[in-house]
Every structure is written in C-alpha cells, then in structure tokens.
Amino acid sequence: MNRSIRKVAVLGSGIMGSRIACHFANIGVEVLLLDIVPRELSEAEKVKGITTEHPAFRNRLVNDSFQQTLKSTPASLYSPLFASRIKLGNFDDNLADIKNSDWIIEVIVERLDIKKSLHEKIDALRKPGTLITSNTSGIPIHLMAEGRSEDFRKNFCGTHFFNPPRYLRLLEIIPTADTDQRVIDFLMHYGELFLGKTTVLCKDTPGFIANRLGIYALIQTIRIAEEMQLSVDEVDKLTGPVAGRPKSGTYRLSDVVGLDTTVHVANNLYSSGEGHDESRDAFVLPSIMQKLFDNKWLGDKTGQGFYKKIKDEKGKSVILALDFSTLEYKPSEKVKFDTLEGTKAISDVLERFPVLLAGADKAGEFYRKTFADLFRYASLRIPEISDEIFRIDQAISAGFGWLYGLFETWDAIGVKNMLGIMETLDLKPAAWIHEMLEAGNESFYKVEKGSRLYYDIPSKSYKKVPGQDSFILLSNFSHNIVWKNAGANLYDLGDGILNLEFKSKMNTMGSEVIEGIQKGISIAEKDFRGLVIGNESSEAFSAGANLAMLFMYAIEQEFDEINMVIAQFQQTMMRARYSSIPVVTAPHSLALGGGCELNLHADKVVAHAETYIGLVEFGVGVIPAGGGTKEMALRCSDMYQTGDTELNILQTAFMNIAQATVSTSAQEAREMNYLQEKDQIVLNRSRLIAEAKQAAIELADNGYTQPKQRADIKVQGKTGIALFMAGIAQMRIANYISDHDAKIANKLAYVINGGDLSYAQNVTEQYLLDLEREAFLSLCGEKKTLERMQGLLNGGKPPRN
Numbered sequence: 001m002n003r004s005i006r007k008v009a010v011l012g013s014g015i016m017g018s019r020i021a022c023h024f025a026n027i028g029v030e031v032l033l034l035d036i037v038p039r040e041l042s043e044a045e046k047v048k049g050i051t052t053e054h055p056a057f058r059n060r061l062v063n064d065s066f067q068q069t070l071k072s073t074p075a076s077l078y079s080p081l082f083a084s085r086i087k088l089g090n091f092d093d094n095l096a097d098i099k100n101s102d103w104i105i106e107v108i109v110e111r112l113d114i115k116k117s118l119h120e121k122i123d124a125l126r127k128p129g130t131l132i133t134s135n136t137s138g139i140p141i142h143l144m145a146e147g148r149s150e151d152f153r154k155n156f157c158g159t160h161f162f163n164p165p166r167y168l169r170l171l172e173i174i175p176t177a178d179t180d181q182r183v184i185d186f187l188m189h190y191g192e193l194f195l196g197k198t199t200v201l202c203k204d205t206p207g208f209i210a211n212r213l214g215i216y217a218l219i220q221t222i223r224i225a226e227e228m229q230l231s232v233d234e235v236d237k238l239t240g241p242v243a244g245r246p247k248s249g250t251y252r253l254s255d256v257v258g259l260d261t262t263v264h265v266a267n268n269l270y271s272s273g274e275g276h277d278e279s280r281d282a283f284v285l286p287s288i289m290q291k292l293f294d295n296k297w298l299g300d301k302t303g304q305g306f307y308k309k310i311k312d313e314k315g316k317s318v319i320l321a322l323d324f325s326t327l328e329y330k331p332s333e334k335v336k337f338d339t340l341e342g343t344k345a346i347s348d349v350l351e352r353f354p355v356l357l358a359g360a361d362k363a364g365e366f367y368r369k370t371f372a373d374l375f376r377y378a379s380l381r382i383p384e385i386s387d388e389i390f391r392i393d394q395a396i397s398a399g400f401g402w403l404y405g406l407f408e409t410w411d412a413i414g415v416k417n418m419l420g421i422m423e424t425l426d427l428k429p430a431a432w433i434h435e436m437l438e439a440g441n442e443s444f445y446k447v448e449k450g451s452r453l454y455y456d457i458p459s460k461s462y463k464k465v466p467g468q469d470s471f472i473l474l475s476n477f478s479h480n481i482v483w484k485n486a487g488a489n490l491y492d493l494g495d496g497i498l499n500l501e502f503k504s505k506m507n508t509m510g511s512e513v514i515e516g517i518q519k520g521i522s523i524a525e526k527d528f529r530g531l532v533i534g535n536e537s538s539e540a541f542s543a544g545a546n547l548a549m550l551f552m553y554a555i556e557q558e559f560d561e562i563n564m565v566i567a568q569f570q571q572t573m574m575r576a577r578y579s580s581i582p583v584v585t586a587p588h589s590l591a592l593g594g595g596c597e598l599n600l601h602a603d604k605v606v607a608h609a610e611t612y613i614g615l616v617e618f619g620v621g622v623i624p625a626g627g628g629t630k631e632m633a634l635r636c637s638d639m640y641q642t643g644d645t646e647l648n649i650l651q652t653a654f655m656n657i658a659q660a661t662v663s664t665s666a667q668e669a670r671e672m673n674y675l676q677e678k679d680q681i682v683l684n685r686s687r688l689i690a691e692a693k694q695a696a697i698e699l700a701d702n703g704y705t706q707p708k709q710r711a712d713i714k715v716q717g718k719t720g721i722a723l724f725m726a727g728i729a730q731m732r733i734a735n736y737i738s739d740h741d742a743k744i745a746n747k748l749a750y751v752i753n754g755g756d757l758s759y760a761q762n763v764t765e766q767y768l769l770d771l772e773r774e775a776f777l778s779l780c781g782e783k784k785t786l787e788r789m790q791g792l793l794n795g796g797k798p799p800r801n
Helices: 015-026 043-048 060-071 080-085 091-100 112-125 141-145 150-154 181-193 210-228 232-238 251-257 259-272 287-294 349-357 362-380 389-400 406-413 415-424 431-438 474-480 511-527 547-555 559-577 594-600 628-639 645-658 666-671 685-701 718-733 739-752 765-780 783-793
Strands: 007-011 030-035 086-090 103-106 131-135 156-161 170-174 198-201 307-311 317-323 328-331 445-448 451-456 461-464 481-485 488-494 497-502 530-533 540-542 583-585 589-592 604-608 611-614 680-682 713-715 761-763
Touching: 007 015, 007 091, 015 030, 015 060, 015 080, 015 086, 015 131, 015 156, 030 060, 030 091, 060 086, 080 086, 086 091, 091 112, 103 112, 112 131, 112 141, 112 150, 131 181, 141 156, 150 156, 156 181, 170 181, 170 389, 181 198, 198 389, 210 232, 210 251, 210 259, 210 287, 210 362, 210 389, 232 251, 232 317, 232 362, 251 259, 251 307, 259 287, 307 328, 349 362, 349 406, 349 415, 362 406, 362 415, 389 406, 389 451, 406 415, 406 445, 415 431, 445 474, 474 481, 474 488, 474 497, 481 511, 488 511, 497 511, 497 685, 511 530, 511 559, 530 685, 540 594, 547 559, 547 765, 547 783, 559 594, 559 765, 583 685, 589 594, 594 611, 594 628, 604 611, 604 666, 604 685, 611 666, 628 645, 628 713, 628 739, 628 765, 645 718, 645 739, 666 680, 680 685, 713 765, 718 739, 739 765, 765 783
Parallel strands: 007 030, 007 103, 030 086, 103 131, 131 156, 170 198, 497 530, 530 583, 540 589, 583 604, 589 611, 604 680
Antiparallel strands: 156 170, 307 317, 317 328, 445 451, 451 461, 481 488, 488 497, 713 761
C-alpha cells in the first residue's frame, strides 16, 4: 500500500482539533478544518444584518476557534505564514469535501453516540482506502467501529495526540481487531518520521498507556502528599526537574491541564476498572481534589486552582499557593530538604534517583512511597495495557515530559533495591519481576554491541528495542569514545564520522568545550571523513559562552586575557567553517550566543523543529563577538540586490541582534536568516544525530573540499552607520532604550556596517572579526555591562538600565 498524505481533514475545531490542524500545516500538509454550524445568530450578527445563510454565520464556530488558537501561547504554528495552509468550513456545507482527503481525523466531543453519528456520515462520503482516525483520550475504539462498512473498519484506528500537539511528543496509536496491519504500520511510521512523534502502539484498554499510568501517578502523588501533610510548593519541588520531570511538577501540571480534565479521565478509569484493575479505588479523588472540583477551582481556566496569580500593590504579578488546612492562598515559600541538598552536585538525573530514595527526611519517605507504589502498579499492568516495558516507558516519557520512563528509573535505583523498599511498605509487584531476577536477569534494559535491549517477559529473554536503527543514542556508544576531557566527549559513530558531545552545565562553551571542538576537527581531519556536533541534553544544545570566566577577567580589567579568549573563540568558529572535513551541527532546544554562532559557521545545520536560536549577547551588555556579527553582515551581503533594499536587509539583522531576539522555532530561525535553505529541519528529536551523521556522510561523498575565507563581504560604511545611529538616538530620546543600550547599539552599528569606511565596499571576514572583538573589549570595561553579567550569573535577568 503506497500511501502519501497530501491533504488532511480535521473534523472538530476545538482546542485539540485546531492544534492538530496546525501541526499538520507545520509539516506542509494542506488541511481542511470543519466544525458545526451555530444554532442561532448572535446579537452582533443581527446588528450587522448577517443571515443564517451567510458564511460568516455558518463558519463562526470554526473561525472563532481557529483565531483563538492562532492567538494562544505557546504558538501552535512554526510560522504565522503556515496558517494559509488551513481551509475552514462547516459540517453542513463542506463535509462532502472530505472525499479529497488522504486522512480524516475526527476530534469532536467525547461522546460515543455523537462520534458514531458523524462516522456514519463520513463512511458515506469518504473514498475507499482513506485513513480515518478518531482522536480520543479514552472512548473504546472498537465501539466506534461497530456498524461501519468493511473498508471503513479496515482503515480505522484510534489516535491520541497529547495537548499541545506541536510540543508534546507522544502519539498513541490504538487499532481494533479489524484494522489492517498495513494501516497500523503506516501510522506508526508516519507519526514518527513526519509528525516527529514518539509513536506508541497501544491496546484498546481504558486510558490506553500514558493516561492510565500518568493519571494514576498524579492522583496517588496528591493522596500521599495529603497524608504526609506536604505543601503545594514542597510537592512541586520534589516532583520537578530534580526528579527528571517538568518544572510544572504535580499541582502546577493539574492547573495547566485543568482539574476537570483530570477528574473526567479519573472517573472514566474508575468506572471502567471494575473486575480487572486491583487498584481501581486509587482513581477515587483525594479529598483536596474533590474540594477544588466542587468549588470549581479548576486551575488556569478558572483563574485559580492549586495556585492563583494576583497583582500586588505595585502591579507586579505574584503567584500564591493553596494552603490545604485553610483553603486560602498564601505566598509561595522556599523549599528545603536535606535529601535535595545532597543531590545538588549530581547533574545526571539517573545518578540522583538512588540518593533521593535513600533520604532519611520527609522527602526521602515521599519518594519511596510514590515510586514504589507507581512501579508496583506499572508492573501489574503488563500484559493488560502493553506486552512490552519499552512501550510503557516511551508513553510516560513522551506524554508527560519525564526524562526517563518507569522501568528506566527502576533500573537506576536498582531492581533488587526497589523490591526491598516495596517489602517494607507491604507492596507486591507482579510475579514476573521475581521470575526475572530468579533467572539471573538484574535489569530491565541493557546495552550490547551498541544496541539497547529490553527484558521481554513472555520469552524471558532480552530483545532489541525496535526502531532504534533510525536513531543514534550516544549512551550506546560509550565504548567508542575516541577522546574526552571534562567538558566534551568525542565518539566514533562509524562510517568515518565523529560526534562531539558537550558535557558542561547547560552545555556552555568554556575552555574545555573549545578544546573539544578544536580536537574534534583535528582528529577528524586526520583519520575520519566528517564531524557532527550534537548532544542529547534535555536543556540546551548550548546556552552560549561561559560567562563566569569572562566576568572574572572583566572585573579585574584583564583586557589582554579577554582579547585572547575572544580571539581563540573566533578562531574556533572559523576552524569549524574552514576545516578540510564537513562539520555538521545538530541543535535543539536552546542554541544561544556562542551556541548560535557555532551553528552559523557549520557547513550544514540539522536542527530539531523546536530549536530556539538567537544572538543574545545584548542582554549581557556586549555584542556577538564569536563571529556572530560578522556572519550576519556576510549573510546580508549575500542577499543584497540594489538600492535601498540593502539597508533594509541589514536593518532586520541589526534589530534581531539589538533586541536579542530568539526564534520560537527552527522555521522562524530560517526566516531570521540564522538557518539557511541548505540547512535541514527534523521533526523527530530522536532522529537528530542520525540525520546529522547522514548529512556529514553526504557532504563527504559529494566531494567536500575546504572552502576559502571570504573577502567579498559588502558593508555600508559611514552611510549605514549614520542611518542606524539616527534611529538609535530617536529611540533614546523617546526613552525606549537606556544610555547603555544606546552605547551597545552604536557599537553594533559600527561593526555590522564595516566601521569607519567612506563608502560601501567589500571587506574580508577577518576585518569584521577584528572589529567585533575590539567592540566587545571596549564594552567589557563598562560598569553597566559588569552589572548585567553579575545579574545573569546570579540567576536573574540582566537589568535594563
């Protein structure tokens, strides 16, 4: 079956429907988004004389929903330009148009009778072979397929996107007994490759995998916290990044999702669990959740939940946390536990878990109770919700943003160690856990010959995790480290390609990382064909230069040292550009400052779609001096045509730097000229390093030759400087910027225009590098720059004064 998806119909324009439509538009698919016709005219429509036959009335619901989605944050589209890929309509007038669609996705209200009614109409209109899926968080998929035609049932499947679909990586695929295996295989492949999802095959069981375990974990965490009398702030601290989970923790997550949504899913899981879920009663709401639900304190959607945002007397936003004993809100308090203090020096989350569970205080007790109970429950859900542990881990990690799945975490703690904790709490996991250990298998996962294996319960043996041939996990290459220092590892990925991985905090670029880049290029030039620079960090590709060292030199006015550091940084960036082997970068999440500059100098960038790139040095009181300012002048020069357009192009680059603008997607980075047409955007983060490796191989195979430094960069000289400085002066007069901002902006204008040249002319890269380094040095001597550096190092935002 040779399927291709060119057109998708999304039926239902609510929060999920509109956002699913946007994500398909993100990948270039043409989308038809439909919803119901309103029942009656609004008062505003009556005043305008609009009739019930007018398109403005008939498409009011879909128009309003879509516009609300376009205005919501975070943005659902990679670029506002992609909205044109979505056509709006209604079920009465446009449902017949679904015959032109390759995939029909129903995303209407969670009621079986209404879904079945719409499916009957779809069945009569769709062309044979068209994919049809229902996006649901819990309605049994097989019940929806009843009564439909054979072709409908063969091509029908359940899908469960997590909200927001652009950002949450999980897509659950839930087939029925009638679903054609080729349809299942296609959806699994398409979700992973084109939609960028961790696509998990699920059984048609209540809550599927992620919600069954995730909602269980959330409710039991709240129940245990209530029993232990832990505060909102304490629990969210304990269940946040320190435990490898999102900053939202538990209670903040509930507020964001909406308590009503959690209650709805919990009630469904309770009602459907009779007879086959021994822990069914766990889905009965803890008393505090019931109180909030009864009060309609549902979270962000009602303005208050476990947290409440208010304005203080100065008009500043303040976050208050609910006090369970009084049901009143009070200022958030700083949380401190000895157990957490003991993990501050442990950067690897997997290494933290044993320490967290060994804690002798309330925090340690909380971890032991919550982890042991959740692991017990997960073990007992096999084979009910899944036959394989890796699917459970994939679902919980991708659906709820946990760094590690349940069985991965259990491995880190130690399987036997965790069983001992369970015994002290009188908790009994599934029998297969003991059988696994008795057979001499002491972990759920292991790595052999560069492949990751999981323990397969039916066969009582280890099997290769499927799909990993499309990925490169650096943790599987620990036996292939060619060179390393305190800040970087260099791996042999095979096929003549090396990978340089940064290992510093937030992957900032200090002396060890700079040494790593230089060493990686040297080794690659001698014995390999190419170099990839990429890592698997959940925080940043690179948050930029290590400010601590620069601040130390600046405060001591050691300008020779600063000059040497910046010159070395520039030389390293230019080495990446002008080496004899291709250098490919694989940015993701944050690529700021020096991290952005490294990408600007790569032969090719293979960026994850959710990459936030920017030259942010202005916020520290300086200008980009690792080749960033030079490179933007070069890229503008390459775009020049004739006449005034040149200054307009340059002004856009100038403003992006001066406002420290960071792209909100890789697509926007391309529109900002931080990425170029030759660069590649990858939807699936797990594929990033593998795709970068392939790009390096292709460059090498195509006869890569070392390029020559550029000497043809057109700069504007005094004409451009004068224009920019006039604008800067106007902004200062209007009090939009401070004196120090104006000083930095004038320095930037001087450098990006090529300095004090009488007329527009061509200059070399080295000429511009020297200018930006001189400007950087002069700004390092400014008091305000030192204050901004100090502010950032103290964890705050730089003062704009």
